[in-house]
Amino acid sequence: MGLLERLNDDMKQAMKNKEKEKLSVIRMLKAALQNEAIKLGKSQLSEDEELTVLSRELKQRKDSLQEFENAGRSDLVEKTKAEIQIVELYMPKQLTEEELTQIVKETIAEVGATSKADMGKVMGAIMPKVKGKADGSLVNKLVQQHLSS
Structure with missing residues (x-):
């Protein structure tokens, strides 16, 4: 199963379960993947290109988390941590x-x-x-x- 199919299935499940946070992150990931495909002029991204997009999204969230922690915004820290966990579900297993x-x-x-x-x-x-x-x-x-x- 490709990443986009997996995101679509998870998005449907998140809608059924009324998981607003997860649904929001999945939609952001789908949009990022689709934007990258449009930018590259392709109908579908390769696995490597999908991984690049996911890595970029994860890095953005980790950078934001650092900024929110420095600014003492605990409300945004928690939200961003939750987003990071959801994005990591779609990343390959991390090396030790x-x-x-x-x-x-x-x-x-x-x-x-x-x-x-x-x-x-x-x-x-x-x-x-x-x-x-x-x-x-x-x-x-x-x-x-x-x-x-």
């Missing part, structure tokens, strides 16, 4: 820190990186491998740790 560390070590060896100057090379090689399965800031932190040691 151990799995991510292993990928970082392998990639550093692959590209022959030796110092922090090679950071861009390493990040460029890692991100396609972990797309949607790991947070970019965590990947960045792990790469920095392994390049500085």
Whole structure:
């Protein structure tokens, strides 16, 4: 089952169960996917493109969460946390820190990186491998740790 079909099924279920928050987030995700398809001039997105859209939506919410926490807006913090949980339902299983560390070590060896100057090379090689399965800031932190040691 494709992501759009899954969203449609979940949207119907959310309507039946009168889950307003979930319904709202699903509609936002569907709109984001459809907008991306229109932007790319396609009738249907590839799995990779869908993952890019979901990752972007999740990142936006996490950034918003940080801003709301800094501003002391507890009402918006709770709402955004709930939205993040719903978006994460549609994301692939996230890699553990151990799995991510292993990928970082392998990639550093692959590209022959030796110092922090090679950071861009390493990040460029890692991100396609972990797309949607790991947070970019965590990947960045792990790469920095392994390049500085």
